[in-house]
Amino acid sequence: MPSATAVIPNELGLHARAAARLVERANGFESLVELSHRDRTVNGKSIMGVLMLAAAKGAELSIRTEGPDQDEALAGVLAIVKDGFGELE
Amino acid sequence: MTLALSGQIVEPGIAIGQAHNIQRNEIEIGEYRIADEQVDAEIDRLIHAAAEAGVHLEDLARRLKKSAGASGEEIIRTHLAMLEDSSLVQASARHIREQLCNAEWALQLQLETLVAEFRTIDDDYIRSREEDIVQVVRMVQQVLAAEQPGKPLSDVPDRLGHTLVVATELTPNELAVLHDRGVAGVVTEHGSPYSHTAILARSMGVPLVMGVRRAQSLITEGEQLVLDGAYGIVFADPEESILRHYLQKQSESDRYRKSLERGRxxxxxxxxxxxxxxxxxxxxxxxxxxxxxxxxxxxxxxxxxxxxxxxxxxxxxxxxxxxxxxxxxxxxxxxxxxxxxxxxxxxxxxxxxxxxxxxxxxxxxxxxxxxxxxxxxxxxxxxxxxxxxxxxxxxxxxxxxxxxxxxxxxxxxxxxxxxxxxxxxxxxxxxxxxxxxxxxEVPAAALALERMARHLDxxxxxxxxLIQYTLAADRVDENVAHLYDPQHPGVIHLLEHVFATARRLQVPVxxxxxxxxxxxxxxxxxxxxxxxxxxxxxxxxxxxxxxxxxxxGAVREALARWTAGECDSSTMTLSQFLDNAQLHH
The missing domain is CATH 3.20.20.60 (Phosphoenolpyruvate-binding domains)
Incomplete structure (x- = not known):
């Protein structure tokens, strides 16, 4: 099961809109997507979970995927995080 | 007699009009037991209600895209994502199966669990998302109670021009409906400036003051209200002088906005x-x-x-x-x-x-x-x-x-x-x-511009x-920020030199x-x-x-008079002096 880490680059961090976009992306894959920040690990397909990470700008996010399309899922989720959820200044 | 109430600042802007209190008919969430063989049917009921609430939200997202732009739509997308979250409907379905309770109650149990988790988070913004979850769950519960979502607004008139709505709290959904009907401003008893209702108010430009304690009981239906969003203040039954002041401010800012539009x-x-x-x-x-x-x-x-x-x-x-x-x-x-x-x-x-x-x-x-x-x-x-x-x-x-x-x-x-x-x-x-x-940006480059400008297009x-380097003052450092002055004679002198040199060398600047x-x-x-x-x-x-x-030509002449010391620089700044010169030209 592949994993990677990324730093959250956008000003507002993983706020509601960003979380909604991340979850939408994660739900496009069959694999399990897990996100961790500090000592909390949540389901990357659950907006409530993702919000509870309270990950601000600069926070380090670990992503782990497992399932039939795990590599694509990891790349897809990693890309949207690095892209600042489409809201980089 | 004027009654001044204060709340949280959300969206600046002035609203003047008649108060209209809206009552929220809170639905009652009852708990009852179901039989084993009813479990599947009850879960179906829950899933159908969630789907219907989803249709309603999709519809709202489309309407908001028109009236409030992308940010309005995205707020509703967040609600949709919460509605589709497995930790809401699926987890509630599990409560139905395990506890043999009705769908409304299962949702309520799950809501309490989620809210409790959110409250442990040390972040104001994230904690305020609790409101969103409550709103989404309420919506499904309303559908289950065979009510139209958003029904609390059914007794609100279709046209709300010159009306300020006073509510205990509002969902983004409800605010959007009020905005559609032309509401002048909104006062709520609860809600935070971080809430989606607040964000939506900003993107729609609806003057809003939130968190005005006991607003509904202190404000009488139909009385005149003045809302000053920039300060988070609401005046009920204001005296003549206050009203006049705000009417004037309002018409000035209207005129200014219109004149900007005319320039387009x-x-x-x-x-x-x-x-x-x-x-x-x-x-x-x-x-x-x-x-x-x-x-x-x-x-x-x-x-x-x-x-x-x-x-x-x-x-x-x-x-x-x-x-x-x-x-x-x-x-x-x-x-x-x-x-x-x-x-x-x-x-x-x-x-x-x-x-x-x-x-x-x-x-x-x-x-x-x-x-x-x-x-x-x-x-x-x-x-x-x-x-x-x-x-x-x-x-x-x-x-x-x-x-x-x-x-x-x-x-x-x-x-x-x-x-x-x-x-x-x-x-x-x-x-x-x-x-x-x-x-x-470097003062020396400005002073010796000629050498450099020859090589540039x-x-x-x-x-x-340029200002920070010229004045040796960082405006982010509060101890010296007062020294950061774009109108310092040294800065003015440097700018004049740069523009004049560029003109002489015929290099655009x-x-x-x-x-x-x-x-x-x-x-x-x-x-x-x-x-x-x-x-x-x-x-x-x-x-x-x-x-x-x-x-x-006139402001250039005025600048020359200022530079020659023909005016009293102790009572106004150079930019004010030039504005005055234009006014009297």
Whole structure:
């Protein structure tokens, strides 16, 4: 099961809109997507979970995927995080 | 008698009108047991209700996209994502199965669990999302209770002009309905400035004061209200003087807004017929369309750092793509790309260099063109991308923070080298047409401008840094911020010198610092001889309005009188003096 880490680059961090976009992306894959920040690990397909990470700008996010399309899922989720959820200044 | 109530500031703006209290008929959530064989049917009921609530939210998202733009729509998308979250409906279904309870109660149990978890989080913004979850769950519970979602508003009149709604709290959904019906302003007893209702109010421009305790019992139905959003104050039954004051303020700001709108589509020409050029500062291709609508004739500063603030330094292709999408958005108007402007004070995640760390004086250290000329590989990739993009439309390249003409020559030869490489590799580029400009931010560069300007096709004054370096004062440091004064005689003198030298050498010059977009300084810059202004898009209409109300000859004369000491500089600033001079002209 592949994993990677990324730093959250956008000003507002993983706020509601960003979380909604991340979850939408994660739900496009069959694999399990897990996100961790500090000592909390949540389901990357659950907006409530993702919000509870309270990950601000600069926070380090670990992503782990497992399932039939795990590599694509990891790349897809990693890309949207690095892209600042489409809201980089 | 006036009753003044205060709450949380959300959206500035003044609203005056009649109070209308709306009652929320809170639905009662009862608990009852179901039989084993009813479990599947009860789960079906839950899933159907959630689906119906989803349809309602989709519909709302579409309507909001029209009335409140993308940010309104995205708020509802968040609610949809919560509705579809497995930790809501699926978890509630589990409660039905395990506890043999009704769907409403299962939702309530799950809501309490989620809210309890959110309350443990040490972050105001995230904690306020509790409101969103409550709103989403309420909506499903309303459907289960065979009610139309949003029914609490059914007794609100269709037209709400001159009406201020007073509510215990409002969902974004309800606020959108009120906005559709033309509500003048809103007062709520609960809710936080971080809530989605607040965000939506801002994007729709609805004056809103939240968190006014006991507003519904203190405000009488039908009485007159004055809401001052900028201060978070509501006056109930205001006395004549307060009412008059706000009516006047309201009509002034209406007039100002309308006059800005009238400027749209008109040329930026002064009263005495000087044609001025307005350009936009932009960071992303998305910023550009709005800027063109508001009258920008191109982009005078395209910050390229944006791409470097992400995980890895962007490769050449990513940069080309980024610049080309900006060029396309401009539809033939010029794009001025500023080469990488980072340093120890403006960090980029992607870049860590020797010399950036532990610098005791970052503003005077390795940054901008200094860094680029040291990290040549990085810089070459950017120059290649800029040159390749310039095949797609008019592109100017602008070098930040020049100190000596040697730096200009070094960049020029690097561009030439890059061009030859691209030629030999068979890439298209627009190097022959591309103009090379420099940013004047270092006082010594401004003072000795002539030497440098001979090698440049255009100049742009970065006033933020030029002022900070000239006054040796960092405006971010609160201990010395009072010294940061764009109207300091030393700064004025330097700007005048730069504009005059550029004119003499016939090199175009613009200002792309914040001063250019601050309408308080528009007349001052005109009097000093500036003809090209580059600014954040939202200032374009404001600055244009000042330009069209200025006689450049008259303010130039006024500036000469000021400089000669013919006026009392203790009672007003130079910019105020120039505004007065225009007024009495």
């Amino acid at each position: 589509g008109r040329p930026a020409a002064s009263l005495d017929g000087e044609a001025l050029v307005l350009l936009a500062n932009a960071e992303r291709p998305e910023d550009i369309r709005r800027a063109l609508e508001d009258g920008a004739e191109g982009v005078g500063l395209f910050r390229s750092e944006y791409l470097f603030m992400q995980g890895l330094p962007p490769d050449e292709e990513a940069q080309v793509e980024h610049y080309v999408s900006a060029i396309e958005a401009l539809e033939g108007a010029p794009l001025t790309i500023r080469t990488l402007d980072i340093g120890a004070d403006k960090k980029a995640h992607a870049l860590e260099f020797e010399g950036l760390r532990n610098n005791p004086n970052p503003a005077l250290g390795l940054r901008a063109v200094r860094l680029c000329l040291r990290e040549m590989d990085l810089f070459k990739v950017q120059l290649r991308a800029i040159l390749r993009a310039s095949a797609h439309g008019p592109v100017h390249c602008m070098i930040p923070m020049l100190t000596t003409d040697r730096e200009v020559l070094a960049v020029r030869s690097l561009i030439e080298e890059t061009r030859l490489e691209l030629d030999s590799e068979g890439y298209d580029h627009g190097a022959e047409r591309m103009r090379l400009g420099g940013m004047i 255009f100049l742009s004054v970065g006033t933020n840094d 613009s200002v792309c610092g914040e001063m250019a977009g601050d309408r308080r300084f528009t007349r001052l810059l005109l009097a000093l001889g500036l003809r090209e202004f580059s600014m954040q898009p939202r200032s374009l209409l404001e600055v244009k309005k000042v330009i069209t109300e200025t006689d450049v």
